[in-house]
Amino acid sequence: MTVLVLGDQLTDRVGPLADAPDERALMIEARAFATRHPYHPHKRVLVSSAMRHFRDELREAGRDVDYHVVDSFADGLDAHFDAHPGDALTVMRPSSHGATERLRDLVTERGGTLDVVTNETFLCTPEGFDGWLEGNRLRHEDFYRYMRRETGYLMADGDPVGGAWNYDEENRETPPDDYEPPEVPRYEPDETTREVQREWDDAESWADPEAFGWPVTRSDALDALADFCEHRLRDFGPYEDAMVGDEWALDHALLSPALNLGLLHPREVVEAAIDAYEARDDVPLASVEGFVRQVIGWREFVRHVYRRGMPALGEANRLDATRPLPDVYWDGDTAMACLDAAVDGVRKRGYAHHIQRLMVLSNFGLLYGVDPHELNRWFHVAFIDGYHWVSTPNTVEMGQYAGDRFATKPYAASANYIDRMSDHCAGCQYDPDATVGDGACPFNALYWDFLAEHESELRSNHRMGLVYAHLDDKRDADALGGIRERAAEVRRRVRDGDV
Ligand code: SF4
Known part of the structure; x- marks a missing residue:
């Protein structure tokens, strides 16, 4: 029997490595995983380095570890079953949707067996x-x-x-x-x-990484x-x-x-x-x-x-948002101080904290109308801690209100929220108190436009009553037309990389 240790299961304190201290471990570092998406360079280094350190610690503790650095996961399994024909593998249930079935097929095709056990890296089964x-x-x-x-x-x-x-x-x-x-x-x-x-030195990247300093x-x-x-x-x-x-x-x-x-x-x-x-x-x-x-x-x-x-959540798009992810998420080229700071952190270290994620990066995507799955992919590849199981509920359901499972209202906010919770607006080229006009904060017109655009879906939501009362006020004051024109202009400028 061999314990298959996946790259996000680096523990021998719980799970099959803890239960079977004398059994061999198999670890496969597949380059195809790391090159499938344009991951932040720190993420590639983090995962590979943590895996190799864990391998070394297991060996120092006396365990036999087969470690394969290969192009694909299948190559790693080929190498393992060449050396150990018919081997029985045990693995903690992978977190990604469909991974268990893919893994079982790969193992079975090579004449082995796969026992999938509870993933004990979480608290709740x-x-x-x-x-x-x-x-x-x-x-x-x-x-x-x-x-x-x-x-x-x-x-x-x-x-x-x-x-x-x-x-x-x-x-x-x-x-x-x-x-x-x-x-x-x-x-x-x-x-x-x-x-x-x-090993990753030659990989081109959209990021602007500072010196690596995460624990591995x-x-x-x-x-x-x-x-x-x-x-x-x-x-x-x-x-x-x-x-x-x-x-x-x-x-x-x-x-x-x-x-x-x-x-x-x-x-x-x-x-x-x-x-x-x-x-x-x-x-x-x-x-x-x-x-x-x-x-x-x-x-x-x-x-x-x-x-x-899954898989429905991975395809959900309740608001029919279809705009491509704007380049600003990759290049951070913007005069919007809050967005600039959040993307800058992602480019430098693959990290932004949870309010930046929800109320700046997700909120902007929601109001702009970005395809939730493009934004989800961005969170997955750009963030040091991004995995499908994390980013999909957080982005698709919570941030973009694209699913219908637990979110009770969209997390949509104007500059008012960002101004209250940050010092960004004070130094920003845009005016957080203005909604129309050249210097008006882009969040504001996009916010009211979002509410108007999705009125049929959202007005009946009792948690949205107050904001729709405010929208009515703007409509009654004949201000909504100008706001929506400003929103269209903001979207054009975002698309052209000029916001
Ligand atoms: S004014 Fe608008 S764009 Fe500028 S920091 Fe404030 S919320 Fe962000």
Whole structure:
């Protein structure tokens, strides 16, 4: 028997490697995976380097590891079955839709067998989620409460610690002007990472990568977790929705790349944060609760939404949005300060934090009318932590309101929101308070135009009543025609790369 270790399952603390410490491991680093899309260069380095480090750690621990660097996954399996005819492989269930079936076919064609077991890199099993859903609506908040009860995290005698499930109201502050976020730890590339970097040296890219500094080993990932708990957890909550100039990290955890590779387990991440909260007086409950909600709530929820929603979710387009993804997402060439900062972060390090993702990058795509699947592909290839199971529910359903599973209204916002939650507007060429005219913020005209364009779909949504009342006011004041002309002009300029 051999344990097949996929590139996002780099753990021997749970799953078949933990259950069978003496069995051989098989790892396949397939170049075709990395070249199929124009991935951010840091993502290619992250995955390959983390795999090679994990291979070395397994070998140091005494395990026999067959490691193949090959063009395609099929080539790697050919090499394995040449050496071990008829071998029985065991693998944790892959996260991507259809991957299990493709993998089984590849193994069977080569005379082997494949045993697919529970993917233990997540907290909530498919059976657990499906059982919960039998008596519940598909709503994140309800699932999150279920997970709090199941895990016992931040619970006391069956009730949430502090008396409330959710402290979002306390987590919408913006930092003072003189706020200096803690320094972000960087992990210098070692020889293994440099080797990978040399191998990808000739790859052309749309990105503008800074020096690579993401954790690629278990020990560096643990260090990143400890650093977050010690230095950034305190202010994570209050400033989690804020956007500040060039402060790309603020107090965000930056742990998703390591979590999504399996280097960290969600259980240990959450427990470390709760331990810090319980041991110290300076970590507010709102901070740790906000963090716990992201990890045991949202992350697990979208994984199961994806599992249950594919393949339909991968094709959903409720608003019939068909515009091609504009070049600004790749080149960042724009005078819009908020969009410029978000894309700049993606070009440099394959990262933007969650409010930039939702309220700038997704919001702009939604209002512009971009094809949700083009935007989903962009999130998948451009982000260091982007995988189909993450980006599809977050982009298609939540960001673009293209599915009909859990989103109860579109996340559409004008400059008003961005101005309130950031300092971008103060230094922007555009005026956040203007809707029409050359210097008016593009978000504003696009926002009202979006509401007018999709009125038949959205007006009956009771959560949209207030905004449609405002739209009526504009219509009554004969202002809507001018706004929609401005929106058409903005779209032309976006398409021409001149916004
Ligand atoms: S004015 Fe508009 S484009 Fe400029 S930063 Fe504000 S929201 Fe963004």
